Amino acid sequence: MAFTTDPNAFNFNKNLNDLQKKRHKDHIATVTITEDGKFQTNSQHIITPTGKDKINKRISVLPDANEKVVKMTEAKYLFQDLQQMNLILTNACNLSCSYCYEQHNRDFGRFTNESLLEAYNFLLNSSDHEKKIFQFFGGEPLIHKDLILGFLREHKDYLDANSKGWKKQYVSCVTNGLLITQDFMDEYFDYDFTFMLVSLDTIRADVDHREIGQKKIDALIRTLHNIPQKAKDTQRITMRCTLAKENAPYFKEFVKAVYDAGVRNIVVHPLILDSSRGFIAWTDEEWNTLHQDILWVLDYYFDLAIHFSEGVGQKGENNCMVGSDMVAIDASGDYSGCYFFTNQKAGPAGKTILGNVFEDRLYIDRYRGFQESFSKMVEEEEQCKTCDYKNACYQCPAGNMDTGSRLFRPDDMCQKIVKLYVDLQDDIEMKHFHRTYQRVYDTCEAEGEEKIMIRSPLHIMFKMFADVHASREHTDWGWQQIPSSGQLYAAWVAMIKDGYSLDDPDFNQFIEDVKSYITKDTMNIKELYEWLTEKANIPNDLSKGVTDLNFVARCSYLVFLHFLILHNKKPLHGSNIKTVKEKLLNSK
Numbered sequence: 001m002a003f004t005t006d007p008n009a010f011n012f013n014k015n016l017n018d019l020q021k022k023r024h025k026d027h028i029a030t031v032t033i034t035e036d037g038k039f040q041t042n043s044q045h046i047i048t049p050t051g052k053d054k055i056n057k058r059i060s061v062l063p064d065a066n067e068k069v070v071k072m073t074e075a076k077y078l079f080q081d082l083q084q085m086n087l088i089l090t091n092a093c094n095l096s097c098s099y100c101y102e103q104h105n106r107d108f109g110r111f112t113n114e115s116l117l118e119a120y121n122f123l124l125n126s127s128d129h130e131k132k133i134f135q136f137f138g139g140e141p142l143i144h145k146d147l148i149l150g151f152l153r154e155h156k157d158y159l160d161a162n163s164k165g166w167k168k169q170y171v172s173c174v175t176n177g178l179l180i181t182q183d184f185m186d187e188y189f190d191y192d193f194t195f196m197l198v199s200l201d202t203i204r205a206d207v208d209h210r211e212i213g214q215k216k217i218d219a220l221i222r223t224l225h226n227i228p229q230k231a232k233d234t235q236r237i238t239m240r241c242t243l244a245k246e247n248a249p250y251f252k253e254f255v256k257a258v259y260d261a262g263v264r265n266i267v268v269h270p271l272i273l274d275s276s277r278g279f280i281a282w283t284d285e286e287w288n289t290l291h292q293d294i295l296w297v298l299d300y301y302f303d304l305a306i307h308f309s310e311g312v313g314q315k316g317e318n319n320c321m322v323g324s325d326m327v328a329i330d331a332s333g334d335y336s337g338c339y340f341f342t343n344q345k346a347g348p349a350g351k352t353i354l355g356n357v358f359e360d361r362l363y364i365d366r367y368r369g370f371q372e373s374f375s376k377m378v379e380e381e382e383q384c385k386t387c388d389y390k391n392a393c394y395q396c397p398a399g400n401m402d403t404g405s406r407l408f409r410p411d412d413m414c415q416k417i418v419k420l421y422v423d424l425q426d427d428i429e430m431k432h433f434h435r436t437y438q439r440v441y442d443t444c445e446a447e448g449e450e451k452i453m454i455r456s457p458l459h460i461m462f463k464m465f466a467d468v469h470a471s472r473e474h475t476d477w478g479w480q481q482i483p484s485s486g487q488l489y490a491a492w493v494a495m496i497k498d499g500y501s502l503d504d505p506d507f508n509q510f511i512e513d514v515k516s517y518i519t520k521d522t523m524n525i526k527e528l529y530e531w532l533t534e535k536a537n538i539p540n541d542l543s544k545g546v547t548d549l550n551f552v553a554r555c556s557y558l559v560f561l562h563f564l565i566l567h568n569k570k571p572l573h574g575s576n577i578k579t580v581k582e583k584l585l586n587s588k
Contacts (some may be wrong), residue, residue, distance in 0.1 A: 060333060249295045526553070
């Protein structure tokens, strides 16, 4: 095999500006563009957003002569879970954050409206996921805000059409927010399919690693206040917060500031790998305080959602180096599983490039090599062999390479990261359960219990069999076609026993199929829940002890069904364990 994960083959050093050099005296710039045949240059005339005619040189990494190269269509299975594409519009950035891994070196070409559309269509056709994100990235992507707006204007009808229906694809942008203007916000958010993620770590300049300064922090908060209300109402704005040891004690006041500005989604990323300081170990007290503060925020702000950033996956399975659910692509068409490596591809980092979308090339040996390298760590490292925390693993190859010499390695914080992730997911799910229960309870009282006990299960069933969500209009019509909730539950069981499947997500056809399974047989919602959990090998001893199936209990069981099917996460306790839906659909 031509591919290698020899650490000497991945020598990442930083090309630093004057400000960074003061912090990184031990780094030497080694990344260059060579003329040794490892790069491919394609030139084309383009018209820039300002109307200038120029030559666009797209620099692409070429594989070694003995590497196996296949067409994308020959390995389509590698993209079946792809949900997000980050487009590196530029490596340049208007900030110099102390923890940042990025090089901010030269770009590898310039995207055009045509090449953006080609990348967009690749993501659109790569998988059948319900929601995919086509995301402008950098560096700082708003350096090219004219290119972004030009793409949206030229293809608005096409982009809008693809954001509707059962398979949706949205457009997003990750920005530090400092280049946002009111005119840009007004036009960008005027499209219903656009989202934005703004990075801000703290509202205190004295504990900020980003060197923005208090005036710019305050200005960014004012910008959040001025984002069009319709974007806030539809929750199309998210904050990303890197929580360092220094700013974590002020997390509550940070949340209050962005919440008061109308933001209801926050992504948190605890900092344990720092480009300037290397590996950072938190004390148990610091870590537990952060955890408790996050829980407090979740309880205090009832309509706030907190998500954990990337990094936690299942041991021995796909990792970010193979881009299973997210890839990063530059203007040449080269892509890797992480924007850090796509940015770094000049020189030895070119070995991390997985293929080229525009040239229809896929380097299959590299996928295998990265997968084997990750599995080897899990199987051979003593710390990994003795770790059995949910069989989950936290790895950030970008941070690992920037602070060491290995793509995959254990450390004394990885287990804490996994625990925080799992605990947060449990806490968030519990909070969501209470919300869902209250909504079910209130809706049953307002619209009638029997209607909701049919309409909601139809939604759940359709998601289970078609793997897409039914619209409210469909379920409002569908429940009227079903004689009773008890007969619907019995039909659901019969469909599973019969091995029913629905290849085409047609709700009308689904209702006709359900009706064909309805007989005089009935079952109550408790019996349905216990049958489903037994088939999925999920303990239900507590349910067996329920004797009074009153209104509160019936509403609770409907929520249990909702979470059993709609909120089933990929299990973190064994690579060969199937999801609940898969178990049920294969249990006939």
